[in-house]
Amino acid sequence: xxxxxxxxxxxxxxxxxxxxxxxxxxxxxxxxxxxxxxxxxxxxxxxxxxxxxxxxxxxxxxxxxxxxxxxxxxxxxxxxxxxxxxxxxxxxxxxxxxxxxxxxxxxxxxxxxxxxxxxxxxxxxxxxxxxxxxxxxxxxxxxxxxxxxxxxxxxxxxxxxxxxxxxxxxxxx
Amino acid sequence: xxxxxxxxxxxxxxxxxxxxxxxxxxxxxxxxxxxxxxxxxxxxxxxxxxxxxxxxxxxxxxxxxxxxxxxxxxxxxxxxxxxxxxxxxxxxxxxxxxxxxxxxxxxxxxxxxxxxxxxxxxxxxxxxxxxxxxxxxxxxxxxxxxxxxxxxxxxxxxxxxxxxxxxxxxxxxxxxxxxxxxxxxxxxxxxxxxxxxxxxxxxxxxxxxxxxxxxxxxxxxxxxxxxxxxxxxxxxxxxxxxxxxxxxxxxxxxxxxxxxxxxxxxxxxxxxxxxxxxxxxxxxxxxxxxxxxxxxxxxxxxxxx
Numbered sequence: 001x002x003x004x005x006x007x008x009x010x011x012x013x014x015x016x017x018x019x020x021x022x023x024x025x026x027x028x029x030x031x032x033x034x035x036x037x038x039x040x041x042x043x044x045x046x047x048x049x050x051x052x053x054x055x056x057x058x059x060x061x062x063x064x065x066x067x068x069x070x071x072x073x074x075x076x077x078x079x080x081x082x083x084x085x086x087x088x089x090x091x092x093x094x095x096x097x098x099x100x101x102x103x104x105x106x107x108x109x110x111x112x113x114x115x116x117x118x119x120x121x122x123x124x125x126x127x128x129x130x131x132x133x134x135x136x137x138x139x140x141x142x143x144x145x146x147x148x149x150x151x152x153x154x155x156x157x158x159x160x161x162x163x164x165x166x167x168x169x170x171x172x173x
Numbered sequence: 174x175x176x177x178x179x180x181x182x183x184x185x186x187x188x189x190x191x192x193x194x195x196x197x198x199x200x201x202x203x204x205x206x207x208x209x210x211x212x213x214x215x216x217x218x219x220x221x222x223x224x225x226x227x228x229x230x231x232x233x234x235x236x237x238x239x240x241x242x243x244x245x246x247x248x249x250x251x252x253x254x255x256x257x258x259x260x261x262x263x264x265x266x267x268x269x270x271x272x273x274x275x276x277x278x279x280x281x282x283x284x285x286x287x288x289x290x291x292x293x294x295x296x297x298x299x300x301x302x303x304x305x306x307x308x309x310x311x312x313x314x315x316x317x318x319x320x321x322x323x324x325x326x327x328x329x330x331x332x333x334x335x336x337x338x339x340x341x342x343x344x345x346x347x348x349x350x351x352x353x354x355x356x357x358x359x360x361x362x363x364x365x366x367x368x369x370x371x372x373x374x375x376x377x378x379x380x381x382x383x384x385x386x387x388x389x390x391x392x393x394x395x396x397x398x399x400x401x402x403x404x405x406x407x408x409x410x411x412x413x414x415x416x417x418x419x420x421x422x423x424x425x426x427x428x429x430x431x432x433x434x435x436x437x438x439x440x441x442x443x444x445x446x447x448x449x450x451x452x453x454x455x456x457x458x459x460x461x462x463x464x465x466x467x468x469x470x471x472x473x474x475x476x477x478x
Binding site for chain 1: 188192199200203205207212215216219220222226227229231301305306307309340347
């Protein structure tokens with residue numbers, strides 16, 4: 001695995017423990033009492049998208065569903081609202097996983113933006129159906145922030161997989 | 174011969190099949206949760222699993238606020254202390270009078286052969302956090318099933334009604350604020366005893382609905398609970414009218430109110446015990462509806478004293 005396919009650095013295989021840890025940390029960040037700030041990005045969705053792209057065989061719709069249920073309970077929202085959004089987002093991310101690594105990080109982030117927007121839109125549609133008010137434009141700022149956060153997040157989450165550069169390995173003669 | 178593909182190619186069901194499965198499952202959950210409210214067990218189990226994470230997430234915030242309090246210094250505490258002492262003195266006279274009035278009231282009630290007003294107990298609970306759901310107004314407090322909280326109990330703070338317990342979990346419970354869109358409280362205007370129902374707007378405001386355009390309602394009128402729902406005790410302040418729109422093209426006036434309690438603030442609240450259902454007096458059961466209305470009116474007049 002590489003950071004992007006154009007990069008020459010080969011990454012170490014990911015540890016399943018680290019995936020679980022990062023998802024739990026994302027849940028923790030979502031549980032922080034930030035109810036009054038609507039534009040905070042959805043950390044769980046972002047981390048889920050990341051692992052669905054990098055490791056589509058380990059993280060996917062199943063983990064998305066479970067994380068979504070945990071979020072629904074924590075948020076006091078309708079049970080299944082986050083679950084549905086995360087499942088859809090994980091599916092779309094898995095579809096993108098073959099393609100997205102051909103792009104540099106900034107363009108990868110642009111691929112992530114529609115995913116995050118779809119995630120929020122699914123939740124709005126789910127809630128508007130039984131007749132709840134539109135939560136305001138601030139609700140859709142989160143996905144844009146998440147897009148900006150994609151490159152640093154990629155760096156942080158791939159950090160344990162980087163190998164030290166061995167100058168001897170690719171020296172000609 | 175066994176023609177199995179090597180395990181490397183085994184990837185389970187196709188992604189689209191998995192998507193349909195999970196999407197169908199979530200939609201089913203959504204539907205069941207929205208229509209039947211039968212998933213409370215699943216909800217409380219999940220909340221129990223994520224409880225340590227919740228505690229961990231709120232620990233730093235608590236630490237910060239506690240640390241902040243520690244550092245604010247002695248002068249602020251002294252000020253607060255003197256203010257509290259003053260408040261206590263001020264309320265002491267009212268309290269003394271209240272006791273006398275209460276005894277007088279019970280005495281009069283006995284004379285009139287009426288049921289005594291219920292005394293309500295409560296549990297003080299601390300608000301842990303406001304639920305992150307931007308579509309609703311809910312808070313979570315630190316008392317739950319373990320503290321014998323039940324769904325439906327009214328919640329107040331020192332200034333008035335805050336909301337109602339909607340869901341209970343083992344250690345915490347969820348309170349729908351009166352400003353939530355799905356919450357309504359039967360109220361009564363203190364000035365003239367006009368009864369109505371106040372609805373949450375979801376924006377931190379309340380609306381008094383279904384009042385005719387010529388109803389006797391003024392800016393600044395205080396609304397108290399009428400107790401007709403059998404849930405909220407009688408006479409708790411709920412809201413104050415802030416703005417009235419009277420448009421002759423509609424038959425109802427649009428009346429906006431502001432909650433008197435610090436509904437959207439982080440504070441301590443009190444969860445009141447459930448009201449015991451009042452038995453219908455025997456004579457009322459036998460006689461006609463007309464006679465039932467009379468003691469009700471008398472009761473109201475007495476309470477306002």
